[in-house]
Amino acid sequence: MIDLSGWNERDFIVLKNSLNQFIEHIRFFEISSKEFNDNIRPFKKVLPEALFEDILSFYLANAKPRQKIPAPRGGKVEIFSTLINSKQAAILASWIHRIKTNKRNLEDYKYSFDLIYREKENYDIFDIRKKCNEQTACILFIQIQEKDTIIGGYMPVGWNTFSQTPRLATDRNRQENWVNTSESFIFSSCDGSRKDFKNFTISRVVNRNKAICLTNALNFGNSDLVIYNNNQGTYVRKYYENSILNIDRFTIQKIEIFKVLYNA
Structure with a gap:
């Protein structure tokens, strides 16, 4: 966190006057909660109340911004997340659409991510399933304690209940x-980096018949x-191609789920 112990009231006034004309152009809602806490919160006096x-x-109550905010720059998608940014x-x-990433082609694909669920500790799987039920494609983000890592998964048909899920197959031997x-x-972000998804590892399903297992958990591949x-998760590679955790x-520590919409 920035040390402002040597600053006086005049220093804050001078900075506020210097930044005043630029404040409306700053994309505050695209930064992570940690960046906000470390780099923005100490300058509370500089920002409009x-x-x-x-x-x-x-960041604290999952509320959507009331202030007018700048549109995402080219090559960005608007998302009100505390774990990832618009870039x-x-x-x-691009992963969802299976395209190579560059500014031009990302502008051609108009995706939006609508928040369905956000919670820190003491989330409830049954509550999550209820809120995600009958939704379209969903994407899950999880901040885990180990290495300050973000993990997640994309589910193209949403998390529906057993009787409502299309394209369902049953493994009779295991009743799954x-x-x-x-x-x-x-x-x-297997290396602990949360700054850029270029350092993230993606692992696509290789056995489409075992993509999502419908149990009482949120379950990709059943392992x-x-x-x-109880804030616990497990990872054992089986039906997806690459290892994402060691x-x-x-x-x-925190979980977010968004509905993914493609706006043609």
Whole structure:
């Protein structure tokens, strides 16, 4: 965190006057909660009070911004996330659409990410499934305690209940229900970096018949990425192509789920 112990009131006034004309052009809602806490919060006196409260509500209470905010730059996708930014969301959109990432082609694919669920500790899987039920494609982001890592997964047909899920297959030997899709993938910032998805590892499903297992957990491949209650998750590569973690158990600090919409 920035040390402002040597600053006086005049220093803040001078900075505020210098930045005043630029404040409306700053994309405060595209930074992570950690960046906000470390680099923005110490300068509370410099920001308009309404704007600061809006930012604080966004990170603490999941509230959408009330202030007019700049549109994302080219090659970015708007997303109100505390875990990733708009540039990273655009790269995710390219993964979903299976295109190479560059500014021009990302502008051709109009994706939006609508928040369905956000919670820190003590999330509830049944509540998540209820809110995600009958949704279209969903994407999951998880901040785990180990190495300050972000992991997640993309589910192209949403998380529906057993009776409502299309393209369902049953493994009678194990009494498991599966969603058949070739488009799901999981990912992680396996090196601990959260700054750029270029350093992230993506792992696409290789056995489409075992893409999503419908259990009481959030379950990719029945082992590849499984999220349980009590802030716990497990990872054992089986039906997805690449390894995304070097640990088989992890502790969940925060979880976000977005509905993914393609606007033609």
